[in-house]
């Protein structure tokens with residue numbers, strides 16, 4: 016937990032000051048019994064002076080008012096810096112998440128990262144502003160209080176202190192047991208968040224396949240496991256809280272019996288006895304609170320461990336210490352070379368370390384368009400992702416204009432290389448923001464606007480202008496308010512807006528009909544005439560549009576050539592094309608069938624009486640649509 020100092024340092028002076036004020040408040044509370052002792056031993060038992068009692072009462076009142084003021088100071092001092100620490104930690108965690116490569120995100124679930132950046136950090140903040148301060152203050156109050164008790168009535172104080180032995184033992188057991196369940200609860204909460212995230216993300220699939228009940232079953236199972244862990248946590252905590260409450264009370268009972276005997280024998284004054292028990296009453300509260308504070312500390316420890324686990328992950332893909340620079344290629348497009356490239360996903364289990372690419376040699380001449388063809392799962396997407404370093408090669412090298420991509424900063428590389436994926440991810444922002452995401456930041460507004468319009472035109476995404484707020488329409492989380500083809504076209508416009516030297520297209524037009532695809536491809540070639548393009552083709556029509564075709568087979572490029580030549584000479588190419596044609600025909604047939612069904616459904620719905628069951632009121636309502 017010392018790691019937290021890095022983020023807590025700016026807030027440290029105020030936290031320490033807040034702690035000191037809280038300590039001051041506790042010590043003031045401890046001073047009250049000493050006043051009582053003086054009153055009992057003085058005015059009450061000897062002189063009987065009324066003024067003495069009134070003065071003592073005034074002093075107690077003053078001490079109380081000061082204590083209240085110091086408690087207020089503690090809150091005022093600590094609250095805001097605590098939230099700033101949380102903000103800084105959250106910002107750094109998110110920065111690290113963005114910096115970590117795809118390989119990290121392949122392994123980590125969204126829910127785990129979500130819970131680490133949200134609830135874990137709130138737990139740390141609460142501990143820092145309350146738990147930590149109160150733990151220090153309570154411990155000091157107990158030590159000072161017990162010291163005072165020993166000084167007031169040594170025998171009774173030592174009896175009270177003897178109670179610490181079983182409490183310390185219990186404390187250690189509690190620490191051991193609670194740590195395990197606290198961590199388990201946090202991990203389970205992360206898994207539960209993943210389930211919610213996945214189900215919400217895939218809600219269409221769940222509904223379409225009628226799998227809502229299954230998802231609910233999974234969710235309830237996980238939620239129940241979390242509940243059981245939380246109960247175990249509460250049990251462990253309540254056991255220690257009970258012990259920390261009961262042991263001092265029991266010890267006090269023994270002390271009272273001994274104290275009465277000692278007072279009767281005159282070995283201890285009545286005033287000292289009163290002060291002893293008044294101090295004990297004050298000390299008992301922080302002792303009892305220690306259980307809760309220890310639990311908070313262990314919770315915060317588990318949360319910190321989870322935070323540090325992500326923050327400390329060393330990114331597998333990093334910028335070099337002394338980066339090389341790319342010089343501007345004369346024609347606008349870069350030369351891309353893959354030299355004996357090998358790649359295996361680190362992964363886990365049976366497939367861990369299995370090479371997907373086993374020695375790729377490929378040269379993309381500047382300004383040319385190359386189609387990459389291979390069977391499903393042959394590694395086309397993987398190969399594409401090696402160029403912008405979404406993954407790093409396991410062996411061999413990828414070079415852009417003769418420079419190894421690992422010698423460039425990721426920012427420079429990704430400004431030169433742009434990618435559009437088959438499954439386009441759009442962000443919950445306007446069409447304008449989504450498209451201009453990859454454009455240079457320093458572009459003047461009028462140039463940015465021209466780039467936006469041009470990119471939309473080339474990608475045939477002009478439909479976006481007719482959306483309710485035009486290009487300022489927010490297109491929903493992940494762009495789900497658009498159709499698949501529309502999303503692909505906006506994502507393609509985004510890739511074009513980068514004005515890249517190298518454009519990598521992972522079948523980004525698969526959701527478009529053949530005519531629109533041909534139109535988009537024609538515009539792309541006109542617009543990005545100088546750009547080096549590598550396009551993963553799943554359709555024979557896309558292949559035909561490329562200058563050259565590269566065939567990916569068994570992790571290697573087995574042929575590069577013109578479509579017609581390969582068709583005549585390369586058996587595997589013919590085989591792949593036939594498979595793609597079949598897929599394409601099947602896809603077209605499925606699409607036509609889906610359209611027919613949708614039309615039929617619409618007709619049916621016009622005359623259909625739909626019964627809507629109102630489960631809560633248990634009554635049925637007939638609605639004519």
Ligand SMILES: Nc1ncnc2c1ncn2[C@@H]1O[C@H](COP(=O)(O)OP(=O)(O)OP(=O)(O)O)[C@@H](O)[C@H]1O
Nearest residue numbers: 121360362371389390391392393394395396397398
């Ligand atoms: N993140 C990952 N971790 C482990 N293995 C992966 C990962 N992504 C892909 N693979 C495996 O790598 C192989 C190649 O996948 P890739 O997506 O590159 O194929 P592809 O040729 O693009 O397929 P498709 O034509 O279906 O898009 C597959 O066997 C796949 O299971």
